[in-house]
Amino acid sequence: MLFYITAAIVTAIDQWAKIWIRNSMEVGQSVPFWDPVLHFTYYENSGMAHSLFPGYGRLFALFAVLFIAGVLYYRAKGEIKGRWMDLSMGFLVGGAAGNAIDRILFGKVTDFLEFTSGHGILNLADVAINIGVLLVIVSAVIGIVKKTGSS
Template sequence: MLFYSIAVVVIAIDQLAKIWIRGSIAVGDSVPFWDSVLNLTHYENSGMAHSLFQGYGRLFALFAILFISGVLYYRKKGDVKGKPMDISMGFLVGGAAGNAIDRILFGKVTDFLEFTSGHGILNLADVAINIGVVLLLITAAVSIIMRKEFL
């Protein structure tokens, strides 16, 4: 249940934030948000990270659907188990689904989190994917250390 709860909450928050951005800030406009750390900048990205492969938004939606299907398959099979994995996979699936929804409906994703350190523009689905990856790496590292497989 934890996996599904996290995935649904991530999707809902991501989609609500994107709806708000699309309705509040014109594409290309930027609004200072958090002191000098973060701006809300409305950007429409039809590619992938760092605007690579522009125009292939719907193709990336297919990859997201395949990823989500794989996670669901392996969860059902019993290969993905435990609370840390449920949390990690919940963030990963929620983020992938949030961006896939945009790509299917619009052919592009709405990005809006621009950190002034210059690391591109993200959305909340991207943040969730990053959280999921970090949690997955921590879970894998702890698992290896606990089994002492690194020796």
């Protein structure tokens, strides 16, 4: 249940934030939010991370849908299990779904989180994907520690 709740919450919050940005800002507009660390800067990305491969938004949606299907398949087979993996896969699937929705509906994603440290412009789905990757690493480390401790 943790997996489904996490994925649903991540997707919902991501979509709500993107709708709010699209309805309250103009493309290119930037507003300091947590100065000097974070600005809300409305950007539309038709490619992938760092605007690579522009114009292929719908193709990347297909990859996201295939990723989500793969996670659901392996969860059903019982190969993805444990609280940490449920949580990490929930973040990854929620992030993938959030960006896939944008790509399917608009052919591009709405980005708006611009960290002034110069790491590009992200959205909450991107942040969730990063959190999911970190949690996969945490899960792997915990698994190794448990295995080593029981030997």
